[in-house]
Amino acid sequence: MKKAAHVVSLFLISIHITAINANAQVTSAGKLSAPAVFMASTPCSPGTKPLPGIPKEATCELIKWELKLFGDTKKQTSGTYTLNCVYGMPNQGTQGLINGGTPLHREGKWVITKGTRTNPAAIVYRLDPDKPPVSVSFLRLNENLLHLLDSRQQLMIGNGAWSYTLSRIQQ
């Protein structure tokens, strides 16, 4: 029994150390690593809930996303993120929102998982994997593109105006 408790302790400690390493945002040289920044304008409707945190009764046709993934997305399998969005009704004739929209901020952890229902080789970025009610997943199309998934890990279908593809912006 004592031995079992020892093994369990070691297991939990190893998880803790992994999490600490994954969340590091400082390179070995001591410099802050620049985040990968992904942006998009995506649809939003009463029937869809592309992003937890938007009230069901909110009038919303457009979400403007800015997702920052900290950590080396080429080498690491986890890290931290910040997500700043504004949502609301589009201001016709512009790329903006009426009255600037309603802001929404989230931050937490991201991890990479492998495989979707239809593609075992697919790479999926998941925000807040430890909080399933607010967890959000994206399919990695390449190093510059992410596409939002639904609850069954299928590609979100956009409309004639906007899609659910986030593009990496060089800053």
Next chain:
Amino acid sequence: MKQIIFILSACFGFLLTNNAEGQTAAPDNKISESITFREMPKGRAVYGIFEGRTPCFEISRQLGANLPSDCDHLKWQVIFFRDTLTLKPTTYILTTEMFGRRPLKGKWKIIRGTKTDPAATEYILETNLPGKSIYLLKGDENVLFILDENHKFHTGDQNFSYTLNRVNKVRRLSGQ
């Protein structure tokens, strides 16, 4: 002891692979309706109608189209036709501002497997533009990605991407 390790591993694995409940439920991830004021082709001969908005200049350079320097975005509509018996690809009609909104017509075909992904499926739209074809990667039945001449993804910007979505065209009479 083995049991404890197994249970802990299973819990940890479940935590990482569990479906994201916070996202749009799959039944709510539906094809959008798109309003039209003209009669649209329909029936078994239509494989699908896809629409999207893309940035202007990367794709116009690729296809050799001239656009005004103040171009903000391009509206795309691709109608794919198929043989009603074999369901094989036949022709397409592409409408964008690139060619003065004059529809681009031609044949399309499906190829399976690319240099980098043997499981990929591409739709190739043959054009009458010398040496130019349009390459679309099939994300799934409802989402297509416009590729460059090297069959690689285009990267969009904060407003537009190079993604086309299947739409259901709904006819409205003008003034309705």
